[in-house]
Amino acid sequence: xxxxxxxxxxxxxxxxxxxxxxxxxxxxxxxxxxxxxxxxxxxxxxxxxxxxxxxxxxxxxxxxxxxxxxxxxxxxxxxxxxxxxxxxxxxxxxxxxxxxxxxxxxxxxxxxxxxxxxxxxxxxxxxxxxxxxxxxxxxxxxxxxxxxxxxxxxxxxxxxxxxxxxxxxxxxxxxxxxxxxxxxxxxxxxxxxxxxxxxxxxxxxxxxxxxxxxxxxxxxxxxxxxxxxxxxxxxxxxxxxxxxxxxxxxxxxxxxxxxxxxxxxxxxxxxxxxxxxxxxxxxxxxxxxxxxxxxxxxxxxxxxxxxxxxxxxxxxxxxxxxxxxxxxxxxxxxxxxxxxxxxxxxxxxxxxxxxxxxxxxxxxxxxxxxxxxxxxxxxxxxxxxxx
Amino acid sequence: xxxxxxxxxxxxxxxxxxxxxxxxxxxxxxxxxxxxxxxxxxxxxxxxxxxxxxxxxxxxxxxxxxxxxxxxxxxxxxxxxxxxxxxxxxxxxxxxxxxxxxxxxxxxxxxxxxxxxxxxxxxxxxxxxxxxxxxxxxxxxxxxxxxxxxxxxxxxxxxxxxxxxxxxxxxxxxxxxxxxxxxxxxxxxxxxxxxxxxxxxxxxxxxxxxxxxxxxxxxxxxxxxxxxxxxxxxxxxxxxxxxxxxxxxxxxxxxxxxxxxxxxxxxxxxxxxxxxxxxxxxxxxxxxxxxxxxxxxxxxxxxxxxxxxxxxxxxxxxxxxxx
Numbered sequence: 097x098x099x100x101x102x103x104x105x106x107x108x109x110x111x112x113x114x115x116x117x118x119x120x121x122x123x124x125x126x127x128x129x130x131x132x133x134x135x136x137x138x139x140x141x142x143x144x145x146x147x148x149x150x151x152x153x154x155x156x157x158x159x160x161x162x163x164x165x166x167x168x169x170x171x172x173x174x175x176x177x178x179x180x181x182x183x184x185x186x187x188x189x190x191x192x193x194x195x196x197x198x199x200x201x202x203x204x205x206x207x208x209x210x211x212x213x214x215x216x217x218x219x220x221x222x223x224x225x226x227x228x229x230x231x232x233x234x235x236x237x238x239x240x241x242x243x244x245x246x247x248x249x250x251x252x253x254x255x256x257x258x259x260x261x262x263x264x265x266x267x268x269x270x271x272x273x274x275x276x277x278x279x280x281x282x283x284x285x286x287x288x289x290x291x292x293x294x295x296x297x298x299x300x301x302x303x304x305x306x307x308x309x310x311x312x313x314x315x316x317x318x319x320x321x322x323x324x325x326x327x328x329x330x331x332x333x334x335x336x337x338x339x340x341x342x343x344x345x346x347x348x349x350x351x352x353x354x355x356x357x358x359x360x361x362x363x364x365x366x367x368x369x370x371x372x373x374x375x376x377x378x379x380x381x382x383x384x385x386x387x388x389x390x391x392x393x394x395x396x397x398x399x400x401x402x403x404x405x406x407x408x409x410x411x412x413x414x415x416x417x418x419x420x421x422x423x424x425x426x427x428x429x430x431x432x433x434x435x436x437x438x439x440x441x442x443x444x445x446x447x448x449x450x451x452x453x454x455x456x457x458x459x460x461x462x463x464x465x466x467x468x469x470x471x472x473x474x475x476x477x478x479x480x481x482x483x
Numbered sequence: 484x485x486x487x488x489x490x491x492x493x494x495x496x497x498x499x500x501x502x503x504x505x506x507x508x509x510x511x512x513x514x515x516x517x518x519x520x521x522x523x524x525x526x527x528x529x530x531x532x533x534x535x536x537x538x539x540x541x542x543x544x545x546x547x548x549x550x551x552x553x554x555x556x557x558x559x560x561x562x563x564x565x566x567x568x569x570x571x572x573x574x575x576x577x578x579x580x581x582x583x584x585x586x587x588x589x590x591x592x593x594x595x596x597x598x599x600x601x602x603x604x605x606x607x608x609x610x611x612x613x614x615x616x617x618x619x620x621x622x623x624x625x626x627x628x629x630x631x632x633x634x635x636x637x638x639x640x641x642x643x644x645x646x647x648x649x650x651x652x653x654x655x656x657x658x659x660x661x662x663x664x665x666x667x668x669x670x671x672x673x674x675x676x677x678x679x680x681x682x683x684x685x686x687x688x689x690x691x692x693x694x695x696x697x698x699x700x701x702x703x704x705x706x707x708x709x710x711x712x713x714x715x716x717x718x719x720x721x722x723x724x725x726x727x728x729x730x731x732x733x734x735x736x737x738x739x740x741x742x743x744x745x746x747x748x749x750x751x752x753x754x755x756x757x758x759x760x761x762x763x764x765x766x767x768x769x770x771x772x773x774x775x776x777x778x779x780x781x782x783x784x785x786x787x788x789x790x791x792x793x794x795x796x797x798x799x800x801x802x803x804x805x806x
Contacts, residue, residue: 192782219782225734227725231538235776238531239523252638253725256649 164446169463170258170278171445175265178242178439185435186236187218187245187428188229190273195405195483196424197247200272203428204245210453211436226250233257237264243435246280247272255279267438271431272424277463281438281445284431284465286422289321293328295420295470296399297337300371303397303417307339308370311362313355313383315376317347322375329373343369348379355382363390374400380419384410404473404481411478423471424483430455434465504748504800508763511796515767519774526774529654536659537648537724539769541566541717541733543662543762545740547669548710550761553744554673555703556686556753557606557613559710563736564624565598567729569718571628574637574728584644591722592715598624599711603704621737628730638727648723658720665713670758678702686753742789743768746796767792 163171187204189197201218208216221228226249234257236244244261248254251274258268258279271284300310312329314322326345333340343366348355359372359382372387374380380400384407387396393415401420410416433452437443443450449457450465459466473481520527545562552559573591576582582590598620605616650657673679681702684692693699722728747764749756768789775785 217779219776222783222786223734225731226727226729227721227732230725232776232782234534234538235773238525238534238773239777240525250636250725250727250729252636253727253729256645256726 167445167463168277169281169445170262170268171281172262172265172267175267178267179441181439182213182215183243183436183439184215184241185217185243185245185432186239186241187216187431188220188232188236189218189247190220190229190249191222191224192218192220193222195481196403199424199481199483200247200428200431203425203430204432206425207429207432207436207453211433214432214436216432224249226253230254230257233261237261237266241266242439243267243269245431245435246270246275248275249273251275267435269431269434269438271427280463282434282443282460282463282465284427284434284467286424286427286467287470288466289324289328291466291468292401292420292470293325294332295472296325296373296401297329297332297340299418299420299472300373300397300399301337301340303399304370306337309341309343309366309368310371310373311343311366311369312345312373312375313348313358313362313379314345315347315379316349317345319376325375348376348382350376350378352378352382352385355379356386359383359386360390363387363392363396369396371397371399374398374402376400377402377406380416381406381410384416388415403483404478405483407473408478411473411475414475417474419473419478420470421473422467423481426455426471427467429453430458430465430467504803505757505760505763507799507803508746508748508760508767508796511792512763512767512770515771515774519770519778522778523774526777531773531777533654533656533659535769535773536662537656538773539765540656540658540662541721541724542736542739542743542769543765544665544713544717544720545710545736546743546761546765547665547758548706548713549740549744550669550747550749550756550758551673551682552613552706552710553741553749553751554686554753554756555682555706556689557703557706558617558741558751559602559707560614560617560737561598561602561620561624562710562714562740563733564621564628565595565711565714566718566721566733566736567628567731568598568624568631569595569715570722570728570732571632571637571730573718573722575631577640578637584641588719591719592712595711595713595715595718596708597711598714599708600704602711603707606707607700607703625730625734628732632728632730634730636727636729640722640726645723645726648720648725658724661716661720666758666762673758678705682706683754686750686755688754739768742793746793748796748800764796 185208187201189200191197204216204218208214220232229249230253233244233246237257237260244258244266246254246258248270255276258275261268262279268280269282269284270280272286274283304310312326314326330342333342344362346358346362348358355374355378362369362372363386372383374383380398380402383400384398387393387398388410398410398416399420403421404419407416407419411419430452434443434450437450443460445463447460449459452458455468458468516527525531545566549559549562569591572594573587576590577584577587602617602620605611606613647657652660673682681692681697684695684697685699685702689699721732743764744756744761745751745764746767747756747760747762749760771789771792772785775788776782
């Protein structure tokens with residue numbers, strides 16, 4: 097008795113849903129137009145086919161003209177002409193509710209306001225989880241947005257949903273953390289290895305001079321990013337400051353205590369060391385803390401890459417002069433400007449630069465937009481950032 | 484009125500209420516669907532609704548055995564961790580051990596089954612309370628996932644592997660077809676077989692069930708093992724959908740699953756509930772989340788709305804029960 101009633105209710109619900117959804121379909125203009133097109137096609141199949149063939153050829157020729165042959169990044173399918181038009185832009189960072197992505201959003205909002213006629217919003221899961229991020233992107237695709245911005249939680253797992261967006265003519269731009277190259281059009285790279293390494297060395301030389309012994313505390317000896325930075329630093333030193341001598345490189349395995357100990361060991365073993373570079377967000381505070389506790393503030397320079405929040409106390413009391421990183425507000429700002437430029441046809445495959453508002457002309461290398469020189473957080477500006 | 488008669492009337496009353504509770508859920512669902520379709524013209528389209536089934540299949544697969552388990556008076560908090568462990572084993576056995584992919588999928592399913600069996604043995608034979616046993620394995624299985632994968636993800640599966648999570652059979656997503664078949668099996672098992680009646684009996688009064696000769700230990704073992712096997716299946720579909728296996732997959736998924744089951748009218752104290760209720764609960768949560776996002780409500784606000792709906796549903800449930 098109970099079961100049969102329940103089944104009837106379920107059946108009714110299903111029926112209602114199907115009927116309602118069937119009603120909803122013709123509301124969309126596109127299906128109707130498509131249906132009409134199909135009818136025409138049926139009426140005159142040969143003419144239509146010929147016309148289609150010509151159209152495809154024209155398309156191909158056009159595509160060949162605009163896109164360089166070695167273009168590996170994605171291209172949206174049948175994207176409508178959006179030049180100068182109102183844009184709906186949605187930003188899906190790794191997560192929301194943390195200072196870093198609040199800062200990128202701030203930059204995007206600033207750019208959206210400057211540009212006008214942009215409907216912009218950031219929304220993402222509250223934890224950095226790829227499956228939740230996919231759900232957000234998927235819902236925005238259904239919503240029918242013009243541009244999707246993302247900072248991916250997983251470069252491979254995010255690719256299918258981004259490709260789906262491209263297939264539906266949505267423009268896709270990444271920033272901060274990339275996806276597979278063919279799943280998006282452009283990626284705003286916040287810091288190239290080269291520029292970042294050079295900024296660190298310049299910062300060090302400014303404090304210890306071009307002739308000194310220095311040491312490096314890296315994260316782990318196999319960490320790919322850190323190894324690229326070290327490689328670029330060595331290259332730059334050999335070129336510009338041959339008398340700057342790296343005496344040792346010690347690992348700290350993403351552990352602040354290990355970094356602390358490594359810095360202590362360096363100070364004991366190499367009494368001539370004038371500066372130590374902390375190469376991860378936890379290595380830098382660990383190294384600075386060791387220098388501070390040994391009473392060497394001001395005698396041994398602490399240079400490195402970390403976030404303002406982790407380094408604020410040290411920078412404010414002067415034990416680390418500054419922090420090298422990038423400005424996430426600028427990163428968001430550039431990503432939104434890239435979206436507008438892409439929609440307006442002012443940023444195309446093959447371009448080598450584009451105009452990004454107050455940031456001026458940004459370089460484009462392949463499908464990567466370069467944010468430019470790293471940002472240096474000092475005593476004067478570190479209070480303005482919360483991440 | 485004799486005592487037996489009183490129990491009889493109470494029983495009938497409760498079943499009557501149960502019937503109307505599914506009715507209430509169905510009405511709630513229809514209201515939500517109508518409301519959301521007025522707010523967004525993108526919501527009530529065949530494409531969107533079918534697409535949603537892709538996103539909620541894994542939760543739904545776990546909700547089926549969870550309904551049985553909660554009706555029997557237990558709970559399985561390790562569901563998300565079992566999924567992650569199974570998924571990691573899929574990637575591990577395929578990429579690092581070099582097993583052919585179909586064999587790796589079997590390893591994935593077996594991993595889930597083993598995880599579930601361990602839960603079952605702990606609960607049925609060692610007699611650890613389900614909440615504590617599965618809270619412990621929640622941490623242990625998650626630990627296995629990180630340990631075995633070394634927190635690295637496995638990717639680059641061949642294209643035909645994606646059929647199960649991204650492909651279609653006719654107009655329907657592959658996993659939706661699998662889900663519908665399993666929903667029917669679960670529904671029939673719970674409502675039409677002796678095994679189903681045993682589950683209700685254990686949840687209503689375990690001692691009485693024992694005296695009436697129900698093999699309680701074996702039933703519990705089967706329930707938790709089934710939960711593990713479903714986690715293995717969900718892991719396979721999940722991996723195929725998101726194209727990579729990660730140790731942090733499905734963290735906290737068990738909470739979504741339990742929310743759907745409870746929203747569907749299954750009593751957290753055991754003894755009552757139904758698969759139809761669970762399916763309605765799942766639909767309400769999924770469509771609410773999807774619809775609100777489509778109408779432009781922010782993600783964190785959506786979670787709040789779902790929480791409120793959950794409390795409302797339980798409140799209505801309680802009021803009806805008391806009447």
